[in-house]
Amino acid sequence: MMATKNYVAELNEYAQRNRLKLKYEYLGSDGPDHNKVFSQKAIIDGKDYPKGVGKTKKDAKLKAAENALRCLLDGKCQDLTENAAEASTPAETDINFICWLNEYGQRNRLTIKPMETTRPGPNNAIPWCSFMVGDKEYPAVSGKTAREAKEEAAKLVYDIINGNKTTDTADENHSDGSGQQSEDLSENVFDLCTTTKNLTVNSKDPSLVETNYIGLINDYCQRENCSYTFVDEKICGTPDKRQFFYKLRINNKQYPVGKGKSIKEAKQSAARQAWFVLQEQSSKDAKDKNVGNGQNEMPTVSRFTLEFEPLEHLGKGAFGSVYKVRHKQLKIEYAVKVGCYKEKSLREVRTLSDLFHRNIVRYYTFWMQDTGYEWDLRDSYDRDSYDSYASSHTADNPETKFLYIQMELCAKNTLRDWIDEKNKESEQDSKRREESLRIAQEIVCGVEYIHSKNHIHRDLKPVNIMFGVEGEVKIGDFGLVTSDDDDEERTVCKGTLYYMAHEQKTERKYDRKVDMFALGLIFFELLWKLSTYSERAKIWPGVRRQMFPEEFSVTFTKEKQIINSLLSEKPEDRPDASAVKAELEEWTQIFSTQKASRQENQTV
Numbered sequence: 001m002m003a004t005k006n007y008v009a010e011l012n013e014y015a016q017r018n019r020l021k022l023k024y025e026y027l028g029s030d031g032p033d034h035n036k037v038f039s040q041k042a043i044i045d046g047k048d049y050p051k052g053v054g055k056t057k058k059d060a061k062l063k064a065a066e067n068a069l070r071c072l073l074d075g076k077c078q079d080l081t082e083n084a085a086e087a088s089t090p091a092e093t094d095i096n097f098i099c100w101l102n103e104y105g106q107r108n109r110l111t112i113k114p115m116e117t118t119r120p121g122p123n124n125a126i127p128w129c130s131f132m133v134g135d136k137e138y139p140a141v142s143g144k145t146a147r148e149a150k151e152e153a154a155k156l157v158y159d160i161i162n163g164n165k166t167t168d169t170a171d172e173n174h175s176d177g178s179g180q181q182s183e184d185l186s187e188n189v190f191d192l193c194t195t196t197k198n199l200t201v202n203s204k205d206p207s208l209v210e211t212n213y214i215g216l217i218n219d220y221c222q223r224e225n226c227s228y229t230f231v232d233e234k235i236c237g238t239p240d241k242r243q244f245f246y247k248l249r250i251n252n253k254q255y256p257v258g259k260g261k262s263i264k265e266a267k268q269s270a271a272r273q274a275w276f277v278l279q280e281q282s283s284k285d286a287k288d289k290n291v292g293n294g295q296n297e298m299p300t301v302s303r304f305t306l307e308f309e310p311l312e313h314l315g316k317g318a319f320g321s322v323y324k325v326r327h328k329q330l331k332i333e334y335a336v337k338v339g340c341y342k343e344k345s346l347r348e349v350r351t352l353s354d355l356f357h358r359n360i361v362r363y364y365t366f367w368m369q370d371t372g373y374e375w376d377l378r379d380s381y382d383r384d385s386y387d388s389y390a391s392s393h394t395a396d397n398p399e400t401k402f403l404y405i406q407m408e409l410c411a412k413n414t415l416r417d418w419i420d421e422k423n424k425e426s427e428q429d430s431k432r433r434e435e436s437l438r439i440a441q442e443i444v445c446g447v448e449y450i451h452s453k454n455h456i457h458r459d460l461k462p463v464n465i466m467f468g469v470e471g472e473v474k475i476g477d478f479g480l481v482t483s484d485d486d487d488e489e490r491t492v493c494k495g496t497l498y499y500m501a502h503e504q505k506t507e508r509k510y511d512r513k514v515d516m517f518a519l520g521l522i523f524f525e526l527l528w529k530l531s532t533y534s535e536r537a538k539i540w541p542g543v544r545r546q547m548f549p550e551e552f553s554v555t556f557t558k559e560k561q562i563i564n565s566l567l568s569e570k571p572e573d574r575p576d577a578s579a580v581k582a583e584l585e586e587w588t589q590i591f592s593t594q595k596a597s598r599q600e601n602q603t604v
């Protein structure tokens with residue numbers, strides 16, 4: 001193996017020689033666990049140098065140092081910035097496709113089943129493998145060994161799901177299509193889209209599953225027998241920061257322009273814009289039709305009960321009820337939120353459809369119906385009789401529409417339950433501290449992502465934080481989400497008073513830092529045992545003003561420092577999510593090392 005040059009030492013030397021102030025900034029990690037990449041950048045005398053990406057933090061630092069040296073000594077900064085986007089994407093050859101596929105199955109609650117066979121070859125039997133993902137079978141592939149066939153088959157599924165190949169082009173017996181249509185089909189991952197309606201994967205990041213709006217438009221146009229084309233509007237920006245603009249034309253009607261960093265992203269965004277306009281239009285048409293008919297005479301078929309089997313009433317919030325359901329065809333369980341439709345609720349769904357992150361409850365789709373859904377709570381424990389007690393119903397006002405939001409199903413216990421359980425335990429132990437640090441890190445990752453998309457959650461609290469199948473944190477309830485535009489006037493006192501920042505209670509101008517204040521309180525609650533409500537009521541006002549129980553400050557010195565900064569009265573003094581994430585990551589590492597050495601000492 002070739003030895004790697006120690007660029008970090010070299011850059012240090014360079015900085016010392018030239019009396020420059022050198023530091024590194026950790027920029028976070030990206031990608032699923034099996035294929036994580038880390039990023040760091042060098043900052044020299046306040047100037048940022050191109051980020052370095054690597055499979056470990058150390059590699060990333062080395063790469064960052066190398067990049068800075070190339071800028072400083074060879075003047076090659078431009079090339080590096082242009083390549084930065086590529087470098088941050090994990091190389092496909094590094095991906096363990098079987099592992100990726102298993103994670104994909106877990107995330108989407110699809111069973112993954114390899115089907116291994118042999119087929120006669122010229123000399124001996126050749127191993128073949130294909131995968132069943134949910135109820136869809138992917139094409140079979142051969143390999144020199146059974147393992148190789150399995151890996152190749154998993155890679156094929158990866159390619160198809162990522163839109164690198166269509167199922168048609170991947171099929172052994174199929175010849176390639178040509179022209180515009182085949183190009184569109186490969187973007188749409190058409191086969192998958194028609195089975196699951198809207199699941200595809202962002203080709204850049206296999207950990208994120210996005211709604212395929214081009215697929216939905218394709219579906220819609222086939223159903224309505226209309227044609228669509230993407231219109232190339234313009235391209236802006238410098239070569240390293242290109243912005244593409246596309247819009248959709250459906251039967252000569254033009255829809256709003258969508259933009260993106262690639263043509264594909266811009267087309268998806270245009271399809272998303274068109275999809276929302278179509279939804280709004282169809283709701284308006286239905287309303288006009290009802291008004292025209294004088295009354296809502298025809299009973300409407302409920303898409304909800306047609307597609308899903310309601311299994312359980314999970315709870316009720318301000319917007320409506322949430323049900324655990326099973327998709328009748330896919331046999332996958334989801335959560336569906338049902339409430340009365342208001343213009344504003346559609347805006348919220350629009351925001352939600354923009355968020356795809358491991359630590360955020362995954363949104364699948366939404367639709368509107370004339371009928372709502374009622375579950376008689378008295379009998380909800382009686383599964384067999386749900387039909388007689390749960391029913392679709394129309395509202396008293398015939399103009400009322402109901403909005404259904406299909407989401408990922410999370411575990412029943414929320415973070416509130418987790419905290420309550422921990423508070424029942426007798427001792428304040430180090431296991432709670434360790435778990436709390438993991439949970440806090442995941443919450444802050446989700447919040448960092450929400451903020452990066454220019455949204456403010458505004459209602460972060462333990463009941464709105466749920467857990468996924470692997471116990472990972474899932475931030476939910478985006479009922480109060482709003483955009484973080486600088487000059488927007490805000491509604492005063494939206495959210496839950498207990499976790500609300502001072503400025504959110506009283507001021508019309510506040511920003512994303514209100515979420516950081518709530519995070520401070522949640523971190524405190526994660527760590528500190530509060531046995532009774534009265535104990536909590538006694539210390540809570542103090543904690544909100546950065547006054548902590550003495551024992552807390554002694555036991556959790558580092559955590560207290562982070563929480564203290566999050567609870568700063570002035571929003572500008574609160575750190576942003578990425579800074580807290582970095583601090584927590586660093587502290588977690590130190591804490592684990594300290595714990596390991598303590599354990600070692602005990603055994604010696």
Ligand SMILES: Nc1ncnc2c1ncn2[C@@H]1O[C@H](COP(=O)(O)OP(=O)(O)OP(=O)(O)O)[C@@H](O)[C@H]1O
Nearest residue numbers: 314315316317318319322335407408409410477479
């Ligand atoms: N995706 C989901 N998976 C599982 N349970 C869910 C899901 N979304 C919501 N729930 C549960 O459904 C219940 C109602 O949730 P919802 O988000 O509507 O309201 P809430 O958070 O209780 O109140 P509000 O919206 O008024 O703040 C809660 O108990 C919540 O834990």
